[in-house]
Amino acid sequence: MDKTTFENTKELIAQDFELEAVEGESITEEQLLMLLAERMDFLIQNRPEFLFSLMYRLDVDERKVEAALSPIAPEPGHIELARLVIERQRKRAFTKQFYKQEELDDLDW
Secondary structure, eight states: OOHHHHHHHHHHHHHHHTOGGGTTOOOOHHHHHHHHHHHHHHHHHHOHHHHHHHHHHTTOOHHHHHHHTSTTOSSOHHHHHHHHHHHHHHHHHHHHHHSOOOOOGGGOO
């Protein structure tokens, strides 16, 4: 992932998951994964309804969420969910970066 896409991804995740620790900080993708996984663990334990609502709003595939939380998943659920969110937000950041809409001048009143 290029630097601009990663920075945009990090910004989106920081906003959605209230991760002040990553805003303006120089962190690696692995560090972002661990910070987000910690947040996911907290949300699973304390605010599961909010977490599932957020996953829906972020358009994370429901089947992938179910698979991540399955007892037979290869990694703990909070880490799998963090990976899913990073991947989804990476795609979203890429789309925003490369498919920006031009401002429309004729909408001025």
